[in-house]
């Protein structure tokens with residue numbers, strides 16, 4: 001009798017202690033809508049600049065060449081040089097110097113190449129992910145992420161967006177179910193007004209959408225030419241028809 005009580009108490013203590021470690025991913029809010037428009041060259045240019053500043057230290061775009069980026073984004077040689085930090089030649093791929101083994105040691109995960117991430121995860125996911133970090137002292141980086149639970153990536157924008165705590169509410173009877181995200185509480189305000197911050201993340205997302213499918217720009221230009229051709233062709237066909245049938249009617 002004594003033994004079972006003791007055992008039960010011990011089991012309860014162990015279960016309680018392990019609870020934070022075994023906590024399941026919370027139910028995230030719905031994804032935000034990313035303002036994607038790859039025809040907006042100014043947005044792509046800003047997105048490229050910010051990507052090089054805040055992401056390139058860890059992530060690569062190894063399926064895109066600098067020269068292609070320069071051409072597609074209408075950057076002159078000097079503007080392209082500024083983006084490249086003088087580190088490579090324009091015909092080279094967009095890579096960084098981070099050794100994979102070191103990265104795994106630092107973060108526990110190697111930062112993945114982001115060339116096609118926009119096709120894999122979708123623009124809305126990236127846009128929401130970059131704005132969904134919250135304070136979590138149990139994580140090595142001090143932060144967690146609502147759409148990528150227990151992510152190894154630190155929050156690249158904490159100083160712009162500010163530091164936030166997330167409030168969760170337990171679902172189910174007696175509050176035993178999953179945790180549902182309710183709202184953020186700002187702990188340290190960010191340095192950027194929220195609208196400007198959303199725009200910045202939007203530009204980076206737009207840039208990653210372009211990188212995932214650089215031929216889309218060409219396809220769009222071709223599509224417009226095809227449409228113009230079709231309109232002109234229809235007009236000529238109509239005029240020709242009128243010309244031919246004129247004599248038949250009279």
Ligand code: HEC
Nearest residue numbers: 054055057058107109110111112117126150151152153156
């Ligand atoms: C300090 C290094 C570091 C910086 C800076 C960084 N990341 Fe990351 N990122 C990581 C790591 C590490 C992972 C892998 C996370 C994991 O698997 O848990 C990751 C994962 C991601 C993912 C998820 C990819 C996937 O396929 O799951 C995206 C998207 C991403 N990062 C975008 C960005 C963007 C955009 C920036 C710049 C605003 C950025 N990252 C800055 C280290 C970094």
